Every structure is written in C-alpha cells, then in structure tokens.
Amino acid sequence: MGFMKNAFEKIQAELDPSATDGSTKSADRSSGVRSSSSSSISSSSTSSLSMASVMHYDSNATRWEKAVVGVDTIVAQVSKFDPDGVDIVMVGGVTIAGVINEEEEEDDDDSTQELVASDNADAVEWHRGIKNTEGLEELVTYKEPKGICPLGQAMDEVCTEALSRDLKSRPCSILVLTAGKPDDPELLEQTLENTAQQIANSGGIALSPLSITFIQIGNDPDASQYLRHLGRKKYIPSSTYSMNDAEDSISTDEDNGRTIDLVDTMSYIEIKETMDEMGKAAKEAKKNGSNGSNGRNGAVAGALAGAALGIGGMYLVGKQKEKKRYTSGSWDGKWKCYYDDEEIATLIVKDDKDGEIKIDGLIDTMHGTYSHGSDSDKDDFFIQFIDPTGEVVTGEFDEKLFILTWSDGTRWEALNKTSVVKYLGAATAGAAILGGTGYMVDKKFFNKIQSKDQCDYIIIIDRSANMTHRDK
Known part of the structure; x- marks a missing residue:
C-alpha cells in the first residue's frame, strides 16, 4: 500500500472514522x-x-x-x-x-x-x-x-x-x-x-x-x-x-x-x-x-x-467562524450537480453546522468551508471546497432559486429546498478564491x-x- 494512500486513509479516519478510501495504488519499492x-x-x-x-x-x-x-x-x-x-x-x-x-x-x-x-x-x-x-x-x-x-x-x-x-x-x-x-x-x-x-x-x-x-x-x-x-x-x-x-x-x-x-x-x-x-x-x-x-x-x-x-x-480564504451568522437550516441534503446543463451526479452534503461541509457523490469525498459576517458586513459571506486536484472552488448562492454556482463551471440545485440555509443578506453573494486575487x-x-x-x-x-x- 502506497505512502499517500496510507496518509490519505489516516487523515480520512481522523476526519470521518466511517470513511474509507476505495482507491488502489501500489507502491512497488522492490524495483x-x-x-x-x-x-x-x-x-x-x-x-x-x-x-x-x-x-x-x-x-x-x-x-x-x-x-x-x-x-x-x-x-x-x-x-x-x-x-x-x-x-x-x-x-x-x-x-x-x-x-x-x-x-x-x-x-x-x-x-x-x-x-x-x-x-x-x-x-x-x-x-x-x-x-x-x-x-x-x-x-x-x-x-x-x-x-x-x-x-x-x-x-x-x-x-x-x-x-x-x-x-x-x-x-x-x-x-x-x-x-x-x-x-x-x-x-x-x-x-x-x-x-x-x-x-x-x-x-x-x-x-x-x-x-x-x-x-x-x-x-x-x-x-x-x-x-x-x-x-x-x-x-x-x-x-x-x-x-x-x-x-x-x-x-x-x-x-x-x-x-x-x-x-x-x-x-x-x-x-x-x-x-x-x-x-x-x-x-x-x-x-x-x-x-x-x-x-x-x-x-x-x-x-x-x-x-x-x-x-x-x-488557504481556504478568510475562514472566520466567530463571524458566522445564519438564520436556520443547513447545507445538509442532496444536490443535483450540473455541468453545461448536463446532470453529472447527485451529491450528498453533510454540514457540521459549524462552518464545515463534506461532499460525497463524485470520485471521492471533498471538504469545504462556509462563513458569513455580521449584518453590517454582508460581503463577508463565502462558501468553498477543495476539489480532487487540490484547487479551491468558490460558490455564489442564489437563495431565491436555491442554486449554488461554482467557479469551476458546475451548478448545484437543491433537492430539499426547505432545509437549505438562508444566510442574512446572502443573495447572490460571492467569494474570491485565494488564487484569483492577483496577490503576488x-x-x-x-x-x-x-x-x-x-x-x-x-x-x-x-x-x-x-x-x-x-x-x-
């Protein structure tokens, strides 16, 4: 069993004891x-x-x-x-x-x-x-x-x-x-x-x-x-x-x-x-x-x-749990994932209600974060996750349509709209990814x-x- 798979399974066990990594990768050290x-x-x-x-x-x-x-x-x-x-x-x-x-x-x-x-x-x-x-x-x-x-x-x-x-x-x-x-x-x-x-x-x-x-x-x-x-x-x-x-x-x-x-x-x-x-x-x-x-x-x-x-x-930009504010509900539930208007997967999102989400339904489990500022700082809202290549993907939430539009070109539509979180003043709010800031x-x-x-x-x-x- 390869080094990275061992490391992956170790961290997965810490994050979610029930999670397992079904991928296989041999490490032929006898070569x-x-x-x-x-x-x-x-x-x-x-x-x-x-x-x-x-x-x-x-x-x-x-x-x-x-x-x-x-x-x-x-x-x-x-x-x-x-x-x-x-x-x-x-x-x-x-x-x-x-x-x-x-x-x-x-x-x-x-x-x-x-x-x-x-x-x-x-x-x-x-x-x-x-x-x-x-x-x-x-x-x-x-x-x-x-x-x-x-x-x-x-x-x-x-x-x-x-x-x-x-x-x-x-x-x-x-x-x-x-x-x-x-x-x-x-x-x-x-x-x-x-x-x-x-x-x-x-x-x-x-x-x-x-x-x-x-x-x-x-x-x-x-x-x-x-x-x-x-x-x-x-x-x-x-x-x-x-x-x-x-x-x-x-x-x-x-x-x-x-x-x-x-x-x-x-x-x-x-x-x-x-x-x-x-x-x-x-x-x-x-x-x-x-x-x-x-x-x-x-x-x-x-x-x-x-x-x-x-x-x-x-490098998940601006994660500030102490500023998080939401009225009710969560990101928990099933979401239809689309790319170029073609449905590619049904995702299952788990929300710990404390600023972190876990996403299943694609190649492997992905992890993300969300936050929202005070009433006077509504632009502080963000939601983002790390995709399988290690890139940070950020989203914009339309609370009227219950749709998340992501910077990687995908779109998620909620199947359980009544339980989706409604952030204070968060309609169509966006977040800039670390790599997209132009900061050198x-x-x-x-x-x-x-x-x-x-x-x-x-x-x-x-x-x-x-x-x-x-x-x-």
Whole structure:
C-alpha cells in the first residue's frame, strides 16, 4: 500500500472514522529506485486526492506526509514550464529492508524491519526529468525520513550542476523544503557564497539567472532562526576572489550595488503572515468585484502553506467562524450537480453546522468551508471546497432559486429546498478564491512560476529525522 494512500486513509479516519478510501495504488519499492533515475510518467489523481485530504484543517499528519503530498501539487504545476522535467533531490533518509522468518512468513506479526541508513556517499539522491506526478510517491518515499540532513552537500551538487548549464538561455529556480537547520551549515553557506561569486564572474544575475528559495516545513524555532540568518545575508562578491576571501565577501551592511540577489527564505511565521495577507487580499478583491487570474500561484502557495503550517484551512480564504451568522437550516441534503446543463451526479452534503461541509457523490469525498459576517458586513459571506486536484472552488448562492454556482463551471440545485440555509443578506453573494486575487507572493520561486517562462526547476526535499514531527 502506497505512502499517500496510507496518509490519505489516516487523515480520512481522523476526519470521518466511517470513511474509507476505495482507491488502489501500489507502491512497488522492490524495483530499486536509483540515484539519477529518469522518469517520464503520466498524471495520477490518487496523489492529488490525498493532497486535499492530508492538508485538511486539523490534520495530524507528520511534516513528511504533508511535504510529500504538497510536492505533488508543486510538481504538477511547475513541470508544465520545464521542458526537460523537474529534478527532485532527496536529502537523507534510510532504506527499510524487510526481514521475514521463513518458517512463519504468513504471520505478519513475526516480520521485522531493518533500517539501513544512508552514508554520505548516497545521502543525496537525484531523480531527474519528472514530467508528471504518477510514480512520484514511490520515487521519494522508498526511504524513510530518518537520520541527518546534509543539505550543504546537496546544495553543493545542485549549484555545481546548475552553474554548468546555459542559464542565459534558460533560468534555473531551486526550491528547498526543509524542517530544521542542516547538519553541515558551514558547507551550505560556503556553497551559497561560492555560487554568488561565480554568478558575479559570469556577469551577474541578469546573465546567469539562478535563484534559491528556502521554505520551512513545520515550526521548529531553530530552523526559523537559521532561515532568517540565510535570508539576511548580503552576497557581495569581491572583484578578485579566492576561497580564502569567502568570509570577507559577505557583508550585513548596506550593499553598494554589487549584491548578488541569490537567496530568499520563508520561515514558519513568514508563511503564516503571507497566507493571512493573501486572505485579506482575497476579501478586498471580492469587494472590488475583481476576479483576476492567479490560480497557478495560488495552488502552489496553498500546497506549500499546507505543508509548512500543517493545516489546509490556511488557504481556504478568510475562514472566520466567530463571524458566522445564519438564520436556520443547513447545507445538509442532496444536490443535483450540473455541468453545461448536463446532470453529472447527485451529491450528498453533510454540514457540521459549524462552518464545515463534506461532499460525497463524485470520485471521492471533498471538504469545504462556509462563513458569513455580521449584518453590517454582508460581503463577508463565502462558501468553498477543495476539489480532487487540490484547487479551491468558490460558490455564489442564489437563495431565491436555491442554486449554488461554482467557479469551476458546475451548478448545484437543491433537492430539499426547505432545509437549505438562508444566510442574512446572502443573495447572490460571492467569494474570491485565494488564487484569483492577483496577490503576488514576492519570492523568486513563485515569481518564476507566475511568469510562465520556461525554466529549469530543481526541488530539494529534506528527508531527515526532523521531518517526522507533528506540529500542533
């Protein structure tokens, strides 16, 4: 049984003990995935379905589980603009080797597992040319998150390869997902310094466009402090450079125009603040009648927020239960679902009467939220859900016709109109999705995605013991 299916079933059990996942997906770990493997693989819905559930509000999944399913969404987006496919670099981890007593091999309770730790020679593992998400689970999870995090070693390999490419023809953007301070911080910082110098020697960022974005997974305070340290550094290369000059080439003073803008970081607090600001921007866009198009950035931002913060509710815009007001009834009941005036399903909606809904009747269970403001702030109304691909879908409710019209083009008509909730002043009220606000996450990795330009994407994923924690 695959990693994501396990994670999916775990979270489903927490959200709804009676729910089961009937989908099947095998994880063939006996195939022996090797370093520098090449993948040309087709899309899979299982991972995306898992992403929506694992990142659901109040999920108790580990940092590792959230990171893996978040990466699924990120790869699905960025692979569209990397003609060679995304490169994924795993850092650390241990292999699980099953040792079974042959005389009692039918008894699973008698089986044992042996953890085979990676040494430094194979602590950094490349998977190249990832063009879709099918099979991604097996590539990144055949080792367990254990042991150290030699991120400096990984960054040295990644930057060396990136600098060997023709960056002027095609930029390179590196995303790092990490839960803690690396075990080789000196090597990491030395690598960043050397990389900045080589970029300067090649004419600067304009001629050698390389960027590195660090994202913190979880809320470890030491990791936050270290990422802030990396983000504050000014990479000011010297005119004549040697390895002995590396320390002198970095300054925390105001730069003199020669700074190499190579690195940016997002700590736990910064991600939370960013998502809060995106929520505010969404509300403002709704009030202004804006329905801009920034869905790609929103999907990736939502995936990273879910992985980093440990909650999916952060990117369900403006969820404010304390402001919720309704007169009577609920969203409970059956709804006919139409697309282009063709009936495609009968949906069964369960409303917890506290701002959350569960939707059955399509491929798999979907989850959503709703809210409404005070009498004086009627525009605060929203209703939305996460679809099977992880996108946030928002609705407008016509209380006279008892119809919900959704941003994905579907329309729901209530079969039990008398029990449908009647919100105060909510007739035809709408809500802007996070991705549709036009709000820009001013980080290099996001900017590359939004530009739609072809780019080489490299994603570095921490698979150390730091990723096993659950953040509460």
